[in-house]
Amino acid sequence: MSTKASRSAARLMISPAVILLLMWMIVPLVMTVYFSFLRYNLLSPGATPWAGWDNYYWFFTDPSFKDAIWNTLALVGGILLITVIGGIGFALLLDKPMFGTGVIRIMVIAPFFVMPTVSALVWKNMFFNPVNGIFGNIATSLGFQPIDFFAEIPLLSIIFIVSWMWLPFATLILLTALQSLDQEQLEAAEMDGANWGNRFWFIMLPHLARAITVVILIQTIFLLSVFAEILVTTNGGPGTATTNLTYLIYVSSLLQFDVGMGSAGGVIAIILANIVAIFLMRMIGKNLDA
Amino acid sequence: MGRITLEKVTKSFGDVEVIPPLDLEIEDGEFVVFVGPSGCGKSTLLRLIAGLEDVTSGQINIDGQDATDLPPAKRSLAMVFQSYALYPHMSVRKNIAFPMRMAGVPDDEQKRRIEAAAKALNLTDYLDRRPGQLSGGQRQRVAIGRAIVREPAAFLFDEPLSNLDAALRVGMRLEISELHKRLETTMVYVTHDQVEAMTMADKIVVLRAGNIEQVGSPLELYKAPRNLFVAGFIGSPTMNIFDGAEAAKFGAHTAGVRPEHIEVVSPEEGYWTGTVGVAEHLGSDTFFHIHETGLAETITVRAPGDVAYNHGDKIGLNPRTDLVHKFDEQGLRVQ
Ligand SMILES: Nc1ncnc2c1ncn2[C@@H]1O[C@H](COP(=O)(O)OP(=O)(O)OP(=O)(O)O)[C@@H](O)[C@H]1O
Ligand SMILES: [Mg+2]
Numbered sequence: 001m002s003t004k005a006s007r008s009a010a011r012l013m014i015s016p017a018v019i020l021l022l023m024w025m026i027v028p029l030v031m032t033v034y035f036s037f038l039r040y041n042l043l044s045p046g047a048t049p050w051a052g053w054d055n056y057y058w059f060f061t062d063p064s065f066k067d068a069i070w071n072t073l074a075l076v077g078g079i080l081l082i083t084v085i086g087g088i089g090f091a092l093l094l095d096k097p098m099f100g101t102g103v104i105r106i107m108v109i110a111p112f113f114v115m116p117t118v119s120a121l122v123w124k125n126m127f128f129n130p131v132n133g134i135f136g137n138i139a140t141s142l143g144f145q146p147i148d149f150f151a152e153i154p155l156l157s158i159i160f161i162v163s164w165m166w167l168p169f170a171t172l173i174l175l176t177a178l179q180s181l182d183q184e185q186l187e188a189a190e191m192d193g194a195n196w197g198n199r200f201w202f203i204m205l206p207h208l209a210r211a212i213t214v215v216i217l218i219q220t221i222f223l224l225s226v227f228a229e230i231l232v233t234t235n236g237g238p239g240t241a242t243t244n245l246t247y248l249i250y251v252s253s254l255l256q257f258d259v260g261m262g263s264a265g266g267v268i269a270i271i272l273a274n275i276v277a278i279f280l281m282r283m284i285g286k287n288l289d290a
Numbered sequence: 291m292g293r294i295t296l297e298k299v300t301k302s303f304g305d306v307e308v309i310p311p312l313d314l315e316i317e318d319g320e321f322v323v324f325v326g327p328s329g330c331g332k333s334t335l336l337r338l339i340a341g342l343e344d345v346t347s348g349q350i351n352i353d354g355q356d357a358t359d360l361p362p363a364k365r366s367l368a369m370v371f372q373s374y375a376l377y378p379h380m381s382v383r384k385n386i387a388f389p390m391r392m393a394g395v396p397d398d399e400q401k402r403r404i405e406a407a408a409k410a411l412n413l414t415d416y417l418d419r420r421p422g423q424l425s426g427g428q429r430q431r432v433a434i435g436r437a438i439v440r441e442p443a444a445f446l447f448d449e450p451l452s453n454l455d456a457a458l459r460v461g462m463r464l465e466i467s468e469l470h471k472r473l474e475t476t477m478v479y480v481t482h483d484q485v486e487a488m489t490m491a492d493k494i495v496v497l498r499a500g501n502i503e504q505v506g507s508p509l510e511l512y513k514a515p516r517n518l519f520v521a522g523f524i525g526s527p528t529m530n531i532f533d534g535a536e537a538a539k540f541g542a543h544t545a546g547v548r549p550e551h552i553e554v555v556s557p558e559e560g561y562w563t564g565t566v567g568v569a570e571h572l573g574s575d576t577f578f579h580i581h582e583t584g585l586a587e588t589i590t591v592r593a594p595g596d597v598a599y600n601h602g603d604k605i606g607l608n609p610r611t612d613l614v615h616k617f618d619e620q621g622l623r624v625q
Contacts, residue, residue, distance in 0.1 A: 187342050188375035192389035192436070193363035202388070206379040
């Protein structure tokens with residue numbers, strides 16, 4: 001898009017979509033902001049008096065709030081770390097021509113198509129359960145005390161489950177990026193005396209930078225709102241060990257029926273998401289410039 | 291030093307034998323050009339020498355040492371790719387420095403060599419740009435610069451000029467020739483452009499379907515093509531080839547005469563006669579396509595200057611009989 005005419009034509013073309021999206025966003029956003037200033041509890045219907053900043057005050061000072069922020073960031077960070085590193089590893093493996101590549105690729109991609117509730121339940125009951133789970137059985141048969149994953153390392157367990165689900169996404173994006181790398185560049189590097197490590201570090205990784213950025217940005221959007229996996233496994237517990245911001249909002253508005261408080265949490269979540277977005281764009285956004 | 295010998299080298303991709311057993315000697319300091327039609331295995335042969343492909347059988351020696359199983363980096367050869375294969379996210383300076391960095395050359399030495407290469411290749415002003423911000427010719431020079439700084443035993447070029455426009459190609463051709471004169475390093479150069487081959491080479495290797503058809507200096511190939519294939523491939527415009535009774539007059543099964551060895555005369559004086567078809571005026575020369583000569587569909591004739599004949603004119607043709615090439619039934623040259 002370089003000429004003035006094509007630029008304005010492009011603006012015109014995308015404007016319906018932009019307007020529709022804006023409305024889709026603005027209406028719920030405005031309502032949420034409005035509710036967050038009301039004393040609006042479903043247990044005491046009728047009056048919804050103006051509450052000022054009260055909801056925010058109580059939400060901030062709630063001890064679980066600090067935990068929730070920390071858990072949210074730990075979840076996002078941990079999962080990003082695992083999926084990006086693991087995704088690069090899988091992409092490198094799958095890029096090599098080998099026996100049964102087609103089948104292996106499908107198997108690697110499959111977890112992405114399993115719904116979060118289902119995969120979380122599968123992990124909870126089939127793998128992580130200390131009595132019936134596979135890990136528990138292996139530990140017992142080797143004479144170890146089985147780990148009760150959701151009691152002892154709850155946050156890590158959730159990070160693990162969600163990583164398992166997102167790894168295929170990262171792998172897929174990074175694999176296509178890797179396959180678009182000009183083979184002659186690698187051959188040139190080989191002739192220039194670069195061993196595999198150097199080729200990876202100086203040629204492949206810079207080539208992957210943009211794809212990694214895309215993976216991080218897209219995943220962050222979804223990972224800030226991880227919910228189903230927590231709901232079906234730990235219910236945010238033990239205590240608040242696995243309560244993230246999304247779950248905390250759910251607890252306030254749907255378990256404590258406090259719509260006002262939940263809305264305040266929602267607004268805070270939006271602000272947090274934007275802070276994270278600004279950070280990310282500052283750090284890695286330049287990779288997206290052509 | 292850069293003496294490369296290939297002994298009975300073969301290469302197959304699966305069941306397809308791309309290079310049948312092939313022997314070749316490349317002397318130190320020589321400029322060797324591989325030419326041949328598309329798909330004849332020129333790139334494959336070059337990649338075998340580079341070590342980017344494994345030979346199926348046979349042996350490759352570099353400077354008397356068996357290099358058959360050496361990895362590319364250990365062969366002290368530098369390659370310039372058709373697509374340049376520059377590293378897009380590194381500046382020109384870093385691109386050129388890359389092989390030295392890999393080899394652990396000290397920083398100040400790196401700097402010295404980069405400056406020298408940049409100066410020689412007119413790249414000094416572009417050192418801090420990315421390859422994406424350079425023109426095709428400049429990218430080509432960066433690729434050459436990256437090859438030079440390694441001070442390799444031999445350079446390998448795979449159609450380095452084919453992405454450039456005609457004028458630039460002539461310029462780069464000269465630059466590469468000059469570079470060869472200055473460095474006196476062995477160069478192996480792949481092209482399918484026979485003009486490049488003729489103008490640059492010390493030695494031309496003509497390939498067809500992986501077979502070496504002839505090896506020799508440009509003039510040897512021009513004057514004494516060993517068979518019909520080489521005769522047709524070397525020279526521009528291509529040699530006029532005919533057989534039958536006219537060829538038998540020269541005592542050959544098939545005979546060939548180059549366009550520049552036929553004189554255009556009046557129809558009465560001509561050894562052959564024909565009708566003028568298309569005329570291509572180049573200014574310095576004019577190429578006539580002559581029909582109805584009884585030799586072949588079209589006979590091409592080169593006349594010096596701007597000789598004026600019109601479409602449909604009857605003319606006479608006099609070949610220089612001492613320069614007619616004769617071939618036997620197998621298409622091999624007979625003397
Ligand atoms: N990796 C490969 N697998 C199978 N066949 C191949 C492979 N690389 C090359 N070939 C075949 O080997 C033959 C020679 O290829 P090569 O690239 O050496 O031709 P070339 O002489 O360089 O042609 P061009 O002038 O078009 O570059 C071709 O028929 C090609 O199809
Ligand atoms: Mg080729």
